[in-house]
């Protein structure tokens with residue numbers, strides 16, 4: 481019980497130096513809030529609409545997914561969301577991650593480890609942070625779950641994936657992501673990312689975690705796209 485108390489003290493004291501801000505409109509908010517009232521009213525809670533098995537709107541459960549559940553805070557095409565995600569990617573400011581964590585943690589009873597979709601070493605050095613790991617650490621703190629460091633690896637690639645079809649993406653991610661020799665036997669792992677589009681990245685990573693012994697993989701993302709499968713271009 482001491483840990484949450486100390487975390488609150490730290491957040492309160494930090495707020496005096498660096499006021500807490502709404503991740504969507506940048507207005508100053510209370511130290512223990514994650515979003516301002518007017519942005520909260522405008523956001524469509526993705527968790528109320530998506531299928532919690534596949535993350536689809538509508539459900540695309542016919543796909544053979546390696547993950548067991550998907551929880552998402554927002555829709556990527558929602559007003560203000562895409563720019564907030566872009567800021568989160570660039571700055572690594574954790575307020576969007578805190579909002580996401582607060583939203584998705586309500587759905588999770590228990591897990592053993594939390595980790596982020598990895599970033600290539602060169603890209604991580606250039607950017608200085610991996611936003612998926614920032615989200616994973618926020619979720620870990622809220623649920624009191626250990627952060628799983630270096631469970632998965634990504635090979636650096638300059639190739640853009642946006643123009644690839646869903647099938648081409650699935651093929652491509654096989655080469656990009658690799659597992660480690662960590663033993664995850666029987667464990668439930670929370671896998672985090674900023675945005676889930678076709679799901680090919682989290683599906684590949686979840687498959688690797690299962691190969692390493694994981695019994696269950698719960699995907700948590702800040703935002704999902706709302707396009708149905710026929711509209712999905714990648």
Ligand SMILES: [Zn+2]
Nearest residue numbers: 502505516519
């Ligand atoms: Zn706001």
Ligand SMILES: [Zn+2]
Nearest residue numbers: 531534539541
């Ligand atoms: Zn589904």
